Structure formats: structure tokens, C-alpha cells
Amino acid sequence: MLLExxxxxxxxxxxxxxxxxxxPIYQRLPDHPKLRHILVRHEQGAAHMADGYARACGRPGVVxxxxxxxxxxxxxxxxxxxxxSVPMIAITGQVNSTQVGxxxxxxxxxxxxxxxxxxxxxxxxxxxxxPRVVHEAFHIATTGRPGPVLIDICKxxxxxxxxxxxxxxxxxxxxxxxxxxxxxxxxxxxxALANAEQPVILAGHGxxxxxxxxxxxxxxxxxxxxxxxxxxxxxxxxxxHPLSLHMTGFMGTGWxxxxxxxxxxxxxxGMRVDDRVTARLEDFAPKVKTFIHVDIDGSEMGKNxxxxxxxxxxxxxxxxxxxxxxxxxxxxxxxWLTQIDAWREEHPLRYTHSNGHLQPQDxxxxxxxxxxxxxxxxxxxGQNQIWAALWWNYDRPGLFINSGGAGTMxxxxxxxxxxxxxxxxxxxxxxxxxxxxxMTAQELSVAVEHQLDIKIVLLNNFSLGxxxxxxxxxxxxxxxxxxxTHIPDFVKLADAYGLPGVRVxxxxxxxxAMDAAQRTKGPxxxxxxxxxxxxxxxxxxxxxxxxxxxxxxxxx
Amino acid sequence: xxxxxxxxxxxxxxxxxxxxxxxxFHVRAITVGPSGEPGRSRMTLQIDAGHAEVDQxxxxxxxxxxxxxxxxxxxxxxxxRELVVARVAASAVPELVAKGARxxxxxxxxxxxxxxxxxxxxxxxxxxxRRHGNLDVVRSGPVVMRRTA
Numbered sequence: 001m002l003l004e005x006x007x008x009x010x011x012x013x014x015x016x017x018x019x020x021x022x023x024p025i026y027q028r029l030p031d032h033p034k035l036r037h038i039l040v041r042h043e044q045g046a047a048h049m050a051d052g053y054a055r056a057c058g059r060p061g062v063v064x065x066x067x068x069x070x071x072x073x074x075x076x077x078x079x080x081x082x083x084x085s086v087p088m089i090a091i092t093g094q095v096n097s098t099q100v101g102x103x104x105x106x107x108x109x110x111x112x113x114x115x116x117x118x119x120x121x122x123x124x125x126x127x128x129x130x131p132r133v134v135h136e137a138f139h140i141a142t143t144g145r146p147g148p149v150l151i152d153i154c155k156x157x158x159x160x161x162x163x164x165x166x167x168x169x170x171x172x173x174x175x176x177x178x179x180x181x182x183x184x185x186x187x188x189x190x191x192a193l194a195n196a197e198q199p200v201i202l203a204g205h206g207x208x209x210x211x212x213x214x215x216x217x218x219x220x221x222x223x224x225x226x227x228x229x230x231x232x233x234x235x236x237x238x239x240x241h242p243l244s245l246h247m248t249g250f251m252g253t254g255w256x257x258x259x260x261x262x263x264x265x266x267x268x269x270g271m272r273v274d275d276r277v278t279a280r281l282e283d284f285a286p287k288v289k290t291f292i293h294v295d296i297d298g299s300e301m302g303k304n305x306x307x308x309x310x311x312x313x314x315x316x317x318x319x320x321x322x323x324x325x326x327x328x329x330x331x332x333x334x335x336w337l338t339q340i341d342a343w344r345e346e347h348p349l350r351y352t353h354s355n356g357h358l359q360p361q362d363x364x365x366x367x368x369x370x371x372x373x374x375x376x377x378x379x380x381x382g383q384n385q386i387w388a389a390l391w392w393n394y395d396r397p398g399l400f401i402n403s404g405g406a407g408t409m410x411x412x413x414x415x416x417x418x419x420x421x422x423x424x425x426x427x428x429x430x431x432x433x434x435x436x437x438x439m440t441a442q443e444l445s446v447a448v449e450h451q452l453d454i455k456i457v458l459l460n461n462f463s464l465g466x467x468x469x470x471x472x473x474x475x476x477x478x479x480x481x482x483x484x485t486h487i488p489d490f491v492k493l494a495d496a497y498g499l500p501g502v503r504v505x506x507x508x509x510x511x512x513a514m515d516a517a518q519r520t521k522g523p524x525x526x527x528x529x530x531x532x533x534x535x536x537x538x539x540x541x542x543x544x545x546x547x548x549x550x551x552x553x554x555x556x
Numbered sequence: 557x558x559x560x561x562x563x564x565x566x567x568x569x570x571x572x573x574x575x576x577x578x579x580x581f582h583v584r585a586i587t588v589g590p591s592g593e594p595g596r597s598r599m600t601l602q603i604d605a606g607h608a609e610v611d612q613x614x615x616x617x618x619x620x621x622x623x624x625x626x627x628x629x630x631x632x633x634x635x636x637r638e639l640v641v642a643r644v645a646a647s648a649v650p651e652l653v654a655k656g657a658r659x660x661x662x663x664x665x666x667x668x669x670x671x672x673x674x675x676x677x678x679x680x681x682x683x684x685x686r687r688h689g690n691l692d693v694v695r696s697g698p699v700v701m702r703r704t705a
Contacts, residue, residue, distance in 0.1 A: 111567060115574050120621045123566070140621065174563060174624045299615035306609070 001127065002091070002153065003032045004164045005134035011062050012036060013053065013421055015046035019066025020106055022093030024158035026064075038421070038450070041442040043070050045414040047077020048440065051086050052418030055401045056376055056426075060087035060141050061418060067093045068106030071152070072113060076408055079117035081148040083405025084232060085205060087141040088148035090118075097125040097154040110152045119147030127160035132170070139170045144177045145297040146209060178296055181313040181321040189267065189309045190223075190325030192290045196265035197332040198339075199225045202248055202277070205232035205404070206270015206295060212316035213237070213397035216269065219319050223326045224333045226340055228256040230271050231389055232404035240395045245340070249277045250540035250549075251386045254347025257538070257546045259340050260285050267292040270315040273304045274405070281305075283545030294318045347538070349390055350552045357531030358505055360384070360459045364391040366510050367429055367457055370518060373398060376419045380412035380432035382466040384459045386536045388431045399426075410439030413456070417443060420452045427518075428453065434460040434487050434527075444497040447523040455517045456525040458490060461532045469535045473550075474542045490527040501525035557634070557700055560599040560617060561591055561625040568622040572599065579616055580606040587697040596624060600700050633703040636675040639696040640682060643668050648688035655684060666691055 002025060006014075014037045018026040029037055040046040043065045050061025061081075065071050071092040081088045095104040111123050120140050122133045130153065137149040193199055207216055207229075213236050220227045220243050227237045228245035239246050245256035260266065266288045271277065273293070278284035281304065285291075293300065293307035294315055301310045311318045351361045364387055371377065373395050379388040379402040392400055401419060403411040416430035437458055447454055468482040494501030504513045504526055517524040537552035562568050569588070576583055585602040603613045610630075617623050643666045644652060649659065652669055656677075661668040671681050675698060685693055 112570065115567070115571060116578050121567070172621060174621045176618070297619070299612065299619055301615070302609050303612060303615075 001130055001160070001162045001164065002134065002158065003028055003035060005131055006062065007032065007034055008164060008167050009134065009138045010059070013038065014062045014064055015040055015049040015053075015418070016064025017043050017046060017066065017070060018064070019070045019093065021067035021070075021095055021155050022064060022091075022158065024155060025091075025093070037064075038446060040414075041445050042440065043073035044077050044410070045440055045443040045446070047074045047088070047090065048080065048408075048411050048414035049418035049421070049443075049446075050088050051077060051081045051411075052378060052401055052415030053422040054081075054086050054088060054418075055415070056399060056419035057422035059422075060089050060138060060146075063088065063090045065090065065092050066106065067095055067110070068108045070106075071110040072108055075114060075117060076406075078114055078148045078150065080403045080406040080408040080411060082117045082119065084403065085146050085209060086148065087146035089137055089141055090148060090150040092150060092152045093158065094123065094152045094154045096156045098156070100125070100154065110150065114150050117148070118150045121150040122152065124151060124153045124157050127157050127162045130157060131162060131165040135165070135167050136170050136172055140172070140175060144179075178298060178312045179314050179317065181311060181317045183321060185309055185311050186318065186321035187325045189292045189311060190322045192265050192292060192309060193223050193225060193267060193322070194326050194329045196290070197330050198263050198287075198336045199223070199265040199267070200245070200259050200263040201225050201227045201267045201269060202230065202260070202271060203227055203233040203236045203269045204230040204271025206315040207233055207236035210270065210296070210314045210316040212270070212319050215316050215319035215323065217241075219323050219326070222323060224329050224337065225267075226259055226337065228252065228260065230277055230404070231385075231402065233271065234389055234392055234400040235394070235398045238396045239393055243337075247389055250279045250546070251390075251536055251538060253349060253390070254538050254549060254551060255340060255343040257540075257549055258343040258347065261287070261547050263288055265290045265292065267294070268305070268307075269294045269319065271295065272300055272405075275304075278304065278546070279540045280543060280545045283547065347551060350554075351537070352531070352534065352552070355531065357534070358507055358510070358528060360387050360528070360530045360534055361391055362507055363457060363459065363510055363528050363530070364388055364431070366514055367431075368393050370514060371427065371429065375427035375429055376401065376416075376423060377429045377431060378402065378412050378416040378419055380436035381407045381409045382433050382436060382464070383469065383534070383536050384431050384433045384436075384465075387459070399423075409436035411436070413437060413440050413447075414443045416454050416456075417446055417452055420454055427455070430454055430456045432456070432458055433465060434458055434462070434490070435464045435484055438487060441493065444494070444499065444523070448498045451522040453521060454523045456523065458525060458527045459530050460490065460527050461530050461534065462487070463532060465534070466536065470542075473539070490525060494525040499523040499525060501527060503527045503529065505529035557629045557636070558601045558603065558614060558617070559627045559629055559700055560601060560623055561593070562597050562599055563622045563624060564595050564597055565622060568597070571620050571622055572601075572617065575616055575620060576603060576613075579608060579612065581608065581613055582606060585697045587699055589699070600698055602698065627702070629700055629702060634700045635703060636698050636700045637672060638675060638678045638698045640671045640678055640685075640693060641668065642671075642685050642693040643691040644685065644688055645691070648690075652684065652688070655681065657681070
């Protein structure tokens with residue numbers, strides 16, 4: 001019954017792991033050849049694969065896990081998807097309905113444990129509920145602000161029979177969608193943007209989720225407004241465009257932060273305006289007279305920054321509604337863009353070149369040359385993530401996938417696997433530090449088993465680099481528990497899993513190693529031994545305002 | 557003060573309570589009872605928004621799929637009724653009855669009374685009970701309805 005409903009919903013791929021409480025589902029799986037199942041090596045891997053799959057193709061990722069530990073292993077992956085508004089369906093086995101609450105073997109309160117990291121969840125104790133629940137779950141996961149939905153199905157229900165119901169329009173009285181744009185607000189927003197002397201647009205993940213990239217570009221060009229993106233908004237605006245401010249936030253570019261802090265009108269599109277974007281909230285964008293906030297989730301209005309103009313709507317619909325109302329723009333606009341160009345000159349991205357170590361930026365610059373504006377880049381969490389974000393250099397919108405909200409280490413490899421399943425037509429690069437990589441490295445088996453063409457760029461500094469940098473800069477220079485002196489020989493590890501790997505510790509070897517990776521069919525790992533002291537810049541010291549960003553030391 | 561229509565379900569109360577805790581809000585008062593619609597209950601919530609803006613409470617509740625409808629009654633004229641049941645010494649009964657209490661049960665040692673009233677009246681009545689050295693008191697929490705005039 002469940003599997004028929006999944007087929008009805010158009011599912012073609014499931015990431016999962018069988019166990020005692022979902023065996024009835026697995027018993028029937030071979031009867032459904034249209035449902036391709038990928039056996040993962042840990043349930044967290046399944047959740048991140050489904051996440052990467054969904055981010056890469058827009059369809060919801062589907063996960064199976066058994067009860068108890070199986071389901072609880074999904075929690076981090078659900079949280080990652082929830083924080084970044086990624087559509088996902090997690091189907092977990094639960095003990096028999098008559099056993100619920102008796103502390104049965106492998107029983108856990110999965111609904112309770114996942115309530116705060118799912119958009120919605122269902123406990124199915126009777127077969128009559130199941131057909132409706134599956135269709136509701138897909139509807140909720142994929143509409144409005146997307147998110148993960150969990151369906152916990154008792155084992156006796158899995159064994160029961162029911163007729164599938166038509167996938168009619170589901171009716172959920174408590175679920176309201178904000179798709180429509182208030183046209184008056186759109187007109188007011190357009191006037192505010194056009195009449196601004198020093199406007200800035202910041203774009204978040206909502207731009208990618210609603211496919212608003214073209215609408216954003218059109219609006220920016222017509223209104224002559226520079227655009228910065230959040231970490232999750234990367235890919236929503238071509239970074240080499242003259243109006244690009246690149247990334248904002250406490251590790252954003254100097255010229256973007258200057259622009260935000262001097263803007264008189266700030267439009268925030270499809271973003272949560274969280275602490276990583278604002279730094280010290282009281283000092284965020286202090287000269288702004290008019291905040292415009294576009295987001296499909298009404299609760300984002302005023303959650304952190306109170307907007308003067310609210311558009312609770314799909315980002316693309318909103319931007320397309322604003323566009324026709326832009327006529328002439330403020331005469332000071334040319335001077336503003338000139339000023340931004342000056343800041344771009346004054347605060348370029350730079351890094352250390354001359355200490356003899358391999359620099360992570362050199363590796364990434366080489367990698368991005370090979371991406372040719374279209375490869376999917378999946379980053380892990382930490383310094384590797386910010387370096388990959390800052391050196392992203394696409395001339396057009398693209399796919400940069402990372403765990404922004406939750407900041408989940410170990411995300412990159414499984415998410416890259418999911419992304420490759422979703423987009424076999426595109427090259428997939430996985431950028432990770434050695435710390436995060438070993439957290440989910442067991443999923444290499446999946447990459448090898450399915451001969452997925454994933455190129456793993458390991459930026460190995462033998463330490464938890466971001467934590468080390470924070471300790472150096474903000475915690476009195478006390479290096480505590482950040483040295484990873486005992487990590488595997490990654491070339492041997494790759495060999496043990498059955499994929500080729502090479503080690504690179506100098507600049508001259510970067511290109512040849514990358515060439516080898518690209519020539520090789522299937523997964524390939526490069527262990528780049530990078531400068532152990534390399535830092536992320538710019539960075540705003542903890543608790544400070546965006547004005548106070550530090551830049552890389554000059555002339556080293 | 558929020559009047560919230562919710563779907564009956566094993567998870568509804570947990571979801572509402574969990575959201576309130578997670579967002580750093582605080583429950584000042586909560587009552588739940590069946591609504592006029594089958595399968596739905598009416599919650600009356602008095603919530604302190606903590607460090608968040610006041611409208612965040614309503615907005616976060618609206619995100620819950622279990623929540624069908626919310627009316628924010630904070631700025632409105634309302635009937636805010638609450639029921640008190642108390643066990644008091646027999647000697648205190650005449651004075652409390654004069655203030656509007658009703659006797660539910662008379663015993664040899666104590667008498668059980670009830671009192672229903674608007675928010676402030678209930679507060680004053682409970683003070684009065686304390687003065688009389690009441691033996692036991694329970695309060696229902698408020699139920700609220702918008703005034704018609």
C-alpha cells in the first residue's frame with residue numbers, strides 16, 4: 001500500500017536501511033522495480049543523501065529507516081533539511097500499534113524526538129490512515145516553505161492491506177499557503193527600491209527554492225541594485241555580474257558588508273535574516289530607512305528584523321510583481337555603484353601565498369576552473385565551506401549545496417552522493433575538511449557500489465580548522481582539542497573502500513591530480529595537505545557588528 | 557490572549573507546548589476543551605513572548621499544521637471567565653456566598669463552593685479565600701470570548 005502511494009507520488013529513488021520494524025516494507029520492495037532503493041551505510045547518510053538529492057533536482061528526497069536507533073539516526077539529517085527548508089519524506093518503522101508505549105524492543109518516541117526538526121509528522125496506527133497521510137505528507141513537504149515530513153508507521157499497519165486512494169487535492173484545514181503577492185505592497189516596494197539612493201538586495205535560499213534567479217537578475221538590472229547572497233543563496237545570482245556583492249554575513253565579502261552597512265533601502269528576499277547574516281543585530285544595516293522583506297513564511301517577518309514593507313509570498317512571484325513597477329531610478333544610483341566598485345577594489349578577497357604551504361584557495365580556484373559554470377559543488381561545514389563559498393565564481397546561477405542553517409559536519413559526502421543521483425548529467429565536486437569527512441566516510445561504499453562520478457576534494461589541515469581559528473582569535477589563543485593527529489591515511493582509506501585516491505601537498509601537483517580525477521570514471525579522492533594555519537577571511541569577530549570585519553593580513 | 561482552534565490528535569498538545577518552549581515563550585495560562593466542531597478543540601492561551609516580538613507567538617502557532625484558526629484577542633474587549641472550586645470552613649460560607657459563591661457540597665468539617673467570574677473578580681475572590689484560610693482551591697484557567705458590543 002505504502003509503496004503504491006510512493007509510486008503515485010512519482011518517487012523513483014529511496015535511500016534507506018532495513019531493520020526489524022520496517023521489514024514488511026522491504027519484503028514488498030522487490031515487487032516495485034520502479035522504486036530504486038539505495039542501501040546506505042548509516043541512516044544519517046540516507047537523510048543527507050535525500051537532502052542533496054532534493055537540493056539538486058527540486059524533488060523531495062525519500063528515506064526509509066527502522067524504529068528506535070534507525071529512526072533516531074535520522075535526526076541530524078532531518079534537522080539539516082529543516083533548517084535549510086529542503087523537502088524530504090522520512091518513512092520510519094514503528095513497533096506494532098499494540099506495543100506502542102510498552103518500551104518494546106527498538107521502540108522510541110520518534111514523533112516526539114523529531115517534532116522540532118520536521119515541518120510535520122504522522123504516527124500511523126491504522127491502515128485506514130495511510131493512503132491519506134502519504135499524500136498529505138508529500139503536499140506539506142513540497143509546498144510553501146518546503147521541509148522534511150516524517151511518517152512513522154507501525155509494523156502491523158505495514159502488513160495490512162488497503163486500497164490506494166486517488167491522489168486528489170488534499171485538504172488540510174490547518175495548512176495555509178502564502179503564494180499570492182499583495183500587489184499594493186509590490187508597488188510600494190518597487191517605488192522604495194527605485195527611489196532609493198543606496199539600495200541593496202540580499203537574496204537567500206528562497207530564491208533558489210522558488211526558481212527566482214532570472215526574476216532577481218531582471219529586477220537587479222532594471223532597478224540598478226547590487227545583490228548580495230546569503231551562504232545558502234549562493235547560486236541565486238551570478239557572482240561575476242557587475243552588480244554582484246557576492247556573499248553577505250559575518251564571513252561575507254568586505255564590499256558586500258560595506259554596501260549593507262551603508263544602504264538606505266535593503267530588500268531581503270527568501271531569507272531568515274539570522275545571526276550569521278546580521279552579526280550584532282542592533283548594528284545591522286544601521287542607515288536603512290526602509291527594510292523590505294520577501295518571504296513565503298510569514299513568521300519570518302519581524303522575527304529578527306522588523307520590515308517596513310512585507311511581502312509574504314513566493315520569491316519569484318513577488319519579484320515578478322515588483323519588476324513592472326520600476327520606471328526611472330534615483331539619479332544617485334551611478335554614484336552608489338561607483339562607490340561599491342571602489343569598495344570592491346579596496347577590500348578584495350585575498351589569501352596568503354608565500355609561506356611554502358599549499359593554500360586551500362589555490363585548490364578551489366583550480367577546481368572552479370574545471371566547473372565551467374555548471375558543476376554541482378557540495379561543501380561540508382567549517383573553513384572548507386566558507387572558502388568554497390567565497391571562491392565560487394560562476395557567471396550564471398548554479399548549484400552550491402551546503403548545510404547553512406544547521407551547520408552539520410559530515411554533510412558533504414552523502415549530500416554529494418544524493419546530488420549525483422539527482423543530476424547524473426552534471427559533474428559533482430565534494431569539498432570537505434578531514435574532520436567532517438570522517439564523520440560519514442562510510443558512505444564511500446555507496447559511491448563505489450554505484451560507481452558515482454564524484455570528485456572528493458579533501459582540504460586536510462590535520463585540525464578542526466574553524467574551531468582552531470575561533471580559539472586563536474576569540475578564545476584567548478587556547479588551542480583545545482582541535483588537533484586531529486590520528487586520522488586515517490586517506491589514500492589507503494580510499495583504496496580500502498575501492499576508489500582511487502592521491503595525496504597532494506604542493507601547488508604544482510594540484511592540476512595533475514585534478515586532471516587524474518576528471519579522467520577517472522567513478523569516485524576519486526584527493527587528499528590535499530593544506531596550510532594548517534590557513535584562516536577564513538573576512539570574518540566579523542564574535543559579538544561585533546558587520547562594520548568590524550577583519551581582513552586577511554596584507555602582503556604575506 | 558489567543559483563542560486557538562486545533563485539530564484533535566495525540567500530538568496536538570505536545571506540538572503547541574513544544575513550540576512555545578522552543579521559541580522561548582512562556583505559558584501564563586492555558587485551557588483546552590471541545591469546540592463546537594467535531595474533531596476540534598478550543599485552546600485559550602495566554603502567552604508571554606519572552607524576548608521575541610509579540611506577534612511571533614501567533615505566527616509560530618499558525619505554522620503548526622494542527623492549528624486551524626487563531627484569533628488574537630489581546631486588543632479586544634472580551635469576556636474572560638474563570639471557574640474556582642474551593643473547600644472552605646463552614647464559618648466562611650455565608651460571607652463567600654454573599655460575594656457570589658455557590659455551595660456544591662456541605663460536609664461536617666468543610667464546605668465545597670464554586671465561584672465563576674471575570675479575570676479580576678476571580679483574583680479578588682481567591683484573595684478573599686486566602687483571608688478565610690481556605691483548605692483547598694483549584695482554578696480552571698480562563699476561557700475567553702469576544703464581546704459582541
